Amino acid sequence: MTVVIAATELRKEFTVRVRSGRLRREKRVVAAVDGVDLRVERGEMLGYIGPNGAGKSTTLKMLTGVLMPSGGEARVCGYVPVAQRTRLARRIGVVFGQRSQLWWDLPLRESFDLLGHIYRVPAAEHAARLRRCRGLLDLDEFMDTPVRQLSLGQRMRGELTAALLHGPEVLFLDEPTIGLDVVSKQAVRSFLTDLGAGGDVTLVLTTHDLADIERLCRRLVVIDHGRVVHDGTIEELHARYGSRRRVVAELDEPVGTPPEGAVVEADGRRLVFTVDGPAAPVIARLAGLPALRDLTIVEPDIEEVVTRLYLSRDAP
Ligand SMILES: Nc1ncnc2c1ncn2[C@@H]1O[C@H](COP(=O)(O)OP(=O)(O)OP(=O)(O)O)[C@@H](O)[C@H]1O
Numbered sequence: 001m002t003v004v005i006a007a008t009e010l011r012k013e014f015t016v017r018v019r020s021g022r023l024r025r026e027k028r029v030v031a032a033v034d035g036v037d038l039r040v041e042r043g044e045m046l047g048y049i050g051p052n053g054a055g056k057s058t059t060l061k062m063l064t065g066v067l068m069p070s071g072g073e074a075r076v077c078g079y080v081p082v083a084q085r086t087r088l089a090r091r092i093g094v095v096f097g098q099r100s101q102l103w104w105d106l107p108l109r110e111s112f113d114l115l116g117h118i119y120r121v122p123a124a125e126h127a128a129r130l131r132r133c134r135g136l137l138d139l140d141e142f143m144d145t146p147v148r149q150l151s152l153g154q155r156m157r158g159e160l161t162a163a164l165l166h167g168p169e170v171l172f173l174d175e176p177t178i179g180l181d182v183v184s185k186q187a188v189r190s191f192l193t194d195l196g197a198g199g200d201v202t203l204v205l206t207t208h209d210l211a212d213i214e215r216l217c218r219r220l221v222v223i224d225h226g227r228v229v230h231d232g233t234i235e236e237l238h239a240r241y242g243s244r245r246r247v248v249a250e251l252d253e254p255v256g257t258p259p260e261g262a263v264v265e266a267d268g269r270r271l272v273f274t275v276d277g278p279a280a281p282v283i284a285r286l287a288g289l290p291a292l293r294d295l296t297i298v299e300p301d302i303e304e305v306v307t308r309l310y311l312s313r314d315a316p
Pocket residue numbers: 014015016030031032050051052053054055056057058059
């Protein structure tokens with residue numbers, strides 16, 4: 001296994017001035033990233049999440065060579081990000097949802113051509129990658145539209161293409177689906193799934209949309225107040241917080257005496273059972289209910305478990 005991202009005790013402190021009286025301003029140090037250890041192997045798709053202000057973007061900026069760490073070490077593709085930023089830039093692709101790497105007044109097509117020249121991508125490689133992105137991201141309709149006239153969803157598809165034209169090994173995506181409609185989100189997600197399926201590109205994704213994570217990432221790193229508070233699979237997070245599957249029975253008539261273990265909802269027309277192991281015994285027990293209309297198994301909800309994790313961190 002090749003480790004493509006290795007961070008040890010990575011730290012970033014910002015000095016901010018805060019008002020401390022009518023005229024006085026005091027200096028205060030904010031530890032935006034407070035000792036993050038992270039190892040990511042080639043081909044992993046990693047979700048890097050956390051509440052607002054947790055330090056996600058700051059971490060990504062340090063890993064991509066935009067910000068100098070205050071402490072600790074980072075290597076990405078073997079390079080020290082800030083010191084070897086130019087060399088690193090050839091090996092990574094970056095999409096910051098809130099910012100653009102495209103030329104505002106140029107049509108997409110020309111932005112892509114320029115990027116091909118800047119990175120000195122051989123013409124055949126450039127054409128092949130562009131063809132693939134055009135197909136998978138449905139770019140054809142707006143290839144000749146100036147970037148400033150693109151909608152957010154169209155621009156994001158352009159941004160992803162721009163980040164990939166030089167064939168990066170690691171792709172850093174900071175909120176790539178922010179503000180996109182459901183169709184554009186799906187387009188971006190299936191594009192990233194396709195990209196990850198090859199196993200060569202490593203993907204680090206920050207997002208507040210946990211469906212992105214569920215759809216794309218096996219591993220989840222959660223940070224809060226600049227520190228890693230979970231590093232593992234989504235299943236491990238569910239196990240840690242005791243998330244359970246539920247069996248839901250919909251009834252045509254309100255139930256008289258609810259079966260043991262049921263929570264009764266919807267005026268007695270819905271029974272909810274929490275199950276620990278296999279759902280079959282509960283389902284078998286319910287199959288005989290006279291007014292039964294439908295039975296569903298509801299998997300543990302990622303939003304719920306992540307909310308619990310964030311809230312538990314807030315507790316004193
Ligand atoms: N340039 C800066 N100067 C001062 N403080 C900063 C700067 N950039 C970030 N911070 C602070 O560092 C902390 C982490 O910010 P960061 O942008 O990394 O969070 P985030 O996890 O990406 O948040 P969000 O989900 O809201 O985008 C916050 O408290 C933020 O106010």
